[in-house]
Amino acid sequence: MALPGVTIGFALDGLADTHSLYRQDTNWQKIIDNATAFISAGGNALWRFVPFEHNKHQETECKQLAEELGFAGFENIYDGRDTGPVYTRTGEYSHFLGEKQPGDNPPIKALLENHITWYDSKTVKHPKDTPELNLMCIHKQNREIFLAADGTVYPCCYLGFYPATMNHPGNKELAPLVQENNALEYSLEHCLKWFDAVEASWKAASIAEGRTYQCVATCNRI
Numbered sequence: 001m002a003l004p005g006v007t008i009g010f011a012l013d014g015l016a017d018t019h020s021l022y023r024q025d026t027n028w029q030k031i032i033d034n035a036t037a038f039i040s041a042g043g044n045a046l047w048r049f050v051p052f053e054h055n056k057h058q059e060t061e062c063k064q065l066a067e068e069l070g071f072a073g074f075e076n077i078y079d080g081r082d083t084g085p086v087y088t089r090t091g092e093y094s095h096f097l098g099e100k101q102p103g104d105n106p107p108i109k110a111l112l113e114n115h116i117t118w119y120d121s122k123t124v125k126h127p128k129d130t131p132e133l134n135l136m137c138i139h140k141q142n143r144e145i146f147l148a149a150d151g152t153v154y155p156c157c158y159l160g161f162y163p164a165t166m167n168h169p170g171n172k173e174l175a176p177l178v179q180e181n182n183a184l185e186y187s188l189e190h191c192l193k194w195f196d197a198v199e200a201s202w203k204a205a206s207i208a209e210g211r212t213y214q215c216v217a218t219c220n221r222i
Contacts, residue, residue: 007044007072010035014055015062021054022097024086026149036069044072052082053098085111129207134221140199145192151184153191155198158214170213177201177212 012035013019016028035045047066051059059076066074083098091108106114139145139156146154154160161168163175179194180186204210 007046008035008038009046009048009075010071011048011050011077012062013050013052014058015065018052018055018058021086021095022050022052022081025089032069035071039070045070047071047074048077049074050077050079050081087111129211129216130220131205133202133211133216135202135215135219136221137215137219147183151182153181153183153188154178155195158218159198159212169217170207173201173207173210173213174198 010031011023012028012031013022019028019031020026035047039045047062049055049059049062063074081097083096085096085105086094087108088094093105093108096104137156144156146157146160148154148160148162150162152160152162159170159174161171163171163178177194177197179197181191181194183191198212198215201210201212202215207213207216
């Protein structure tokens with residue numbers, strides 16, 4: 001039986017022919033099979049749909065399918081990621097999401113370097129740190145967790161930027177807190193234990209002294 005009160009959102013951006021244009025290296029049918037297995041076990045499943053130019057014509061059909069399969073709800077996710085180049089695992093340009101403009105498919109190395117530079121200039125040099133915090137952790141309030149594609153578990157998507165391997169802001173401070181959080185290797189309860197260390201970090205005097213950067217930058221209300 002599924003855990004009572006647990007809802008899982010399945011990211012299904014279209015039907016089998018469009019879903020993987022954004023969700024690279026995923027198998028639409030496997031996701032559907034996992035969702036229906038969860039529903040059959042008594043779980044509440046949400047179909048979460050990011051609309052793009054290439055899939056928005058399928059939204060009605062997706063809603064109908066979600067209802068037929070027993071999904072508890074259908075959500076549109078508008079997150080601003082509706083345009084941009086897509087690359088393969090080897091760094092080769094594959095296709096473009098949305099309306100392509102000249103020069104919109106730079107080499108992957110240049111794109112990543114620009115992304116990190118953007119973070120440096122927009123975020124890292126101007127952290128929203130204050131002596132006193134007024135954190136409103138939405139994910140704690142809603143009792144949500146974030147499960148990444150590789151099976152690792154995080155308190156929220158803001159902390160789920162693969163701190164062991166990626167150069168996003170705050171990952172340097174976050175990485176030492178993450179302990180045994182892969183749900184493919186450990187029980188979910190075990191994967192959640194390190195979350196206490198994140199909340200404990202809020203008691204530090206500043207980001208420099210151990211506060212988790214993303215918590216301050218995203219959820220501080222001062």
